[in-house]
Amino acid sequence: MDLMQSRIAMHNGNKLKLGLFAANCSNGRAMTTAPERWLADWDSNEQLAVLADEVGIDFMLPIARWDGYRGETDHQGTTLEAITWATGLLAHTKRMTVFATVHAPLINPVLAAKAFVTADLVGRGRFALNIVIGWNDAEFRMFGIEKRREHEARYEYGQEWIDAILRMWGPEEEFDFTGKYLDLRGLRLKPKPYGGTRPLMMNAGHSPAGMSYALRNCDAFFTAVHYRDAADAAQDVVRVKEQGRQFGRDIGVYTVGQVVCRPTRAEAQDYFRYWTEEVADWGAADYMLSLKGVKREADPKRYDAMRRSLIHGQSGFTMIGTPDDAADDLARISAVGFDGIGFSFVNYLRELPYFAQEVLPRLYHKGLRESAPGG
Numbered sequence: 001m002d003l004m005q006s007r008i009a010m011h012n013g014n015k016l017k018l019g020l021f022a023a024n025c026s027n028g029r030a031m032t033t034a035p036e037r038w039l040a041d042w043d044s045n046e047q048l049a050v051l052a053d054e055v056g057i058d059f060m061l062p063i064a065r066w067d068g069y070r071g072e073t074d075h076q077g078t079t080l081e082a083i084t085w086a087t088g089l090l091a092h093t094k095r096m097t098v099f100a101t102v103h104a105p106l107i108n109p110v111l112a113a114k115a116f117v118t119a120d121l122v123g124r125g126r127f128a129l130n131i132v133i134g135w136n137d138a139e140f141r142m143f144g145i146e147k148r149r150e151h152e153a154r155y156e157y158g159q160e161w162i163d164a165i166l167r168m169w170g171p172e173e174e175f176d177f178t179g180k181y182l183d184l185r186g187l188r189l190k191p192k193p194y195g196g197t198r199p200l201m202m203n204a205g206h207s208p209a210g211m212s213y214a215l216r217n218c219d220a221f222f223t224a225v226h227y228r229d230a231a232d233a234a235q236d237v238v239r240v241k242e243q244g245r246q247f248g249r250d251i252g253v254y255t256v257g258q259v260v261c262r263p264t265r266a267e268a269q270d271y272f273r274y275w276t277e278e279v280a281d282w283g284a285a286d287y288m289l290s291l292k293g294v295k296r297e298a299d300p301k302r303y304d305a306m307r308r309s310l311i312h313g314q315s316g317f318t319m320i321g322t323p324d325d326a327a328d329d330l331a332r333i334s335a336v337g338f339d340g341i342g343f344s345f346v347n348y349l350r351e352l353p354y355f356a357q358e359v360l361p362r363l364y365h366k367g368l369r370e371s372a373p374g375g
């Protein structure tokens with residue numbers, strides 16, 4: 001396998017890549033006031049990465065977030081910036097791929113190209129890039145941008161942004177880059193990414209424009225629709241892979257999830273009920289809905305359903321149960337064609353050891369992992 005293919009495979013033969021999602025943000029993806037919730041401090045992130053690397057987790061994937069969602073906990077209000085977070089974690093790990101999730105419209109492409117190379121050299125080819133076009137207007141205002149571009153233009157700009165970066169990573173000594181949005185003169189960039197390759201690239205977008213951006217430019221597409229179960233997602237995966245082939249790409253499809261894994265189903269369900277109902281941060285859910293312009297008066301039933309689903313991360317797969325249940329759920333996710341999943345726990349550091357000890361060996365026996373932890 002050449003180095004680029006090895007990077008896309010995250011340097012291993014695991015059939016279903018497993019990652020931890022959103023650990024750079026306070027609360028991760030759990031909108032809860034539970035006292036054990038994730039605080040996203042650096043020491044915990046570093047310990048988590050070292051542990052995840054040891055047990056064989058394939059990747060860590062951050063959220064690009066600049067402002068929190070208020071409520072009692074200011075959900076995702078304490079965040080570590082994604083590129084510097086990834087660089088720090090790459091310095092402390094040996095095997096795992098670490099993504100930065102980066103807003104193309106907010107980060108200057110020269111700074112981005114150089115920061116990514118630096119991270120990639122620190123990680124000796126384990127840095128990866130998740131490109132996002134952005135969610136919240138308020139975050140753009142923090143950067144002095146009053147209004148985001150129109151939808152199609154966001155992806156046009158994103159195209160120039162990645163084209164400029166790829167050229168800076170290429171062999172040219174010096175060049176100008178002139179597009180509709182960017183006019184960059186006398187570009188020179190040294191050093192280049194690790195080993196004469198480039199980082200694995202992924203994009204998260206729902207719309208046709210978002211998807212075609214991913215298919216044109218990326219190795220993987222990151223989808224986060226709310227799925228009832230794996231069968232519900234099968235069509236999506238097949239469609240993305242088919243369209244990828246039209247672009248001459250064997251595109252990877254990744255999704256997200258939330259895991260509550262306990263020795264018995266009752267314990268797992270009780271804990272899920274506790275943090276999503278008894279001690280949920282409803283204020284944060286209301287704030288998020290207000291940002292989306294969703295009002296309760298318009299349709300109270302729909303509003304309440306959306307509010308409930310936001311509490312546990314809104315999208316992807318919610319996996320609640322025993323280690324056998326988690327392994328079965330993940331096997332079904334793999335069987336419909338997903339290449340990987342980034343999931344979250346309420347407290348990553350407390351919950352990962354049990355998951356690693358109980359679920360990873362089961363996945364090994366199902367043929368989804370090359371080895372079990374310690375093996």
Ligand SMILES: Cc1cc2nc3c(=O)[nH]c(=O)nc-3n(C[C@H](O)[C@H](O)[C@H](O)COP(=O)(O)O)c2cc1C
Nearest residue numbers: 063064132133134135204205206207210222223224
């Ligand atoms: C799985 C997933 C993860 C995303 N992560 C982020 C993120 O970390 N920060 C952010 O501002 N937007 C994030 N987005 C939003 C996307 O950048 C994009 O704005 C949104 O999906 C709408 O894309 P569309 O216009 O192509 O539908 C994410 C989207 C998805 C699907």
